[in-house]
Structure formats: structure tokens, C-alpha cells
Amino acid sequence: MKGQYLDEQAYAAMLNQDLVLYEVYEIKRPESAGELMHGISIVHPGKVGDEYFMTKGHFHTVLDTAEVYYCLKGQGTMVMETPEGDWSVKELRPGCVLYVPPCWAHRSVNIGQQDLVTFFVYPGNAGHDYGTIEQQGFRKLVVERDGRAQVIDNPRWHAIER
């Protein structure tokens, strides 16, 4: 997650604490198009500086594959963007279904006080491209301002050659 959080000093300080920010438990199936990978994602509550704990986020290696999330617990947002520059931040709350359409990178952010728990499903052949986000970051970040979640521009975002 190095380079993803805005407050690099706060992030470096937390690294020494060996803190777990999120966990993913997945049922692995064969990596073919007709199969469905599925599992549970848990993002713990907390902040790095004033930025909420979040997942690394990823595109799928097979870019035009979707992902579905069903929120089981907690309060969060899904930060999404396309290679073309569209972006969207949607709410996650228990009972909510969130559809990440094909070609959208996605990252879940815990803006609540308890674990954010989601059930996810994506095509077996999708794969994960973490590298693009590692280098680019997401265009938008979710931070706490005056005790509330707010979406801000990521000043460090920059396009890489794809």
C-alpha cells in the first residue's frame, strides 16, 4: 500500500505497528470464464492521517470483466474509475448490492466505526491488475473532514503508459 495513502508520514509510522488494514478470504476456482471466484472482504476501521482504511484496489487483468459486491456489515464507499477518466464513489451499507461494471478499477473504503464486510463475486478468468493502481493511484481519495467522509482529488494521481 506504499504510496497509496496521502499522508506518507502517518503511513510510515503505522507500518512499525504491523497493523492489518484489511483481509480477503476467497474460494479459488479454476481461472476460466464460466467459473466465479467469490469470497469475503473485511476492511477494518481506522485512518491513516485523515484518510480512511481501504483496500489496495485493482483493475481486472481481463479489463472488460465486472464484479458484484453485497455489503454484509459496516459502512463504506466503493471508489471506482475507468482508464478513460470517468470516476464514481458509491455507498456501501448492509443489504446494498454494488455492481462494478466491466473496465472499472475499484477500491473499498471503510468510513465507519466497525468492520466493513462485503461478499464479492467476479468471473474466474478476470485476474487482478494491481500494478496500474500502484503506479497511478486512484483519481479520488476519501478522507474525514469535520467528522464526515468527503471525496477529494488525489494530488498525486498521474497517468502511466498502458
Add this chain to the structure above:
Amino acid sequence: MKGQYLDEQAYAAMLNQDLVLYEVYEIKRPESAGELMHGISIVHPGKVGDEYFMTKGHFHTVLDTAEVYYCLKGQGTMVMETPEGDWSVKELRPGCVLYVPPCWAHRSVNIGQQDLVTFFVYPGNAGHDYGTIEQQGFRKLVVERDGRAQVIDNPRWHAIER
């Protein structure tokens, strides 16, 4: 559902009551492999004779595509079978994830006293083949015996040419 329930007389009598046995609410997405159809299935509680209310059940038109169920409410079973003759009946209860592997026909059965509610996801290109089950039925049925759910052979099951 004509021909699916064992007790045809009981089924005919219920038809006159215009009863809804189950409902499906789906988010329709483009029918391509990278998309994911998803929605909610509700099987109401009740019996036709001593056979529990159930869905019609289906193979996918693209046979080697999977489906994932997350059980939200109620108590049920998923009845499954392959064209080759394998069969399986698995439990559905709240918090349970049930994976229907590629090539398996599947039908959910409500063996409880309240609605059986599941969240389902399957590949956008899968399609539904209801015809095979309409003609063959499933190899196994779920009926109440001495107040409990029991799996029995379907005496009317017969293979059709595929």
C-alpha cells in the same frame, strides 16, 4: 411448473388459487461473458402435497457456466444434477454461500416456515435452459416425511435426447 411436482392432483387444485410460489428480481446487464447478472430469489413457504415449494430450476444455455448463491433468509436446499447423472442436495441457511459449478442444473427448495431469500450471481452470457428440466425433471425431489425434509428419487425422471 406443470409436471414438476409429484402430486399432480394437489398441484392442479392449487393452480385455481392463483398462488405465487416464488419470485425473482434481477438486475439485467448486457449478455456478455464479462458481465454478471445478479438479483434476489424468494421462494415462499408451503407444499404441494408433501413436496416443498421450489423454483423451476434450470441448466445454463452456455452449459459450463457457474452460479453463486448467498443465502440471506430462511431454510432450504439446493437440488443439483449434471447431464452425466451426478446429483447433490446442499443446505441453504442464512450466511451460507453455495457454489453451483459449471454444468450443474440447480433448483432451490424452501423447507422452512418463512421465505427462502437468496442473492444470486451468474455470468452475463450464461442464459437459461428451462426446457431440459421441464421435460426431464430433476432426479431427486425434496418432500416432507414425519415432519422433516427428505430427499427421494423422482419416479417420473427420464432422460431426453440432448
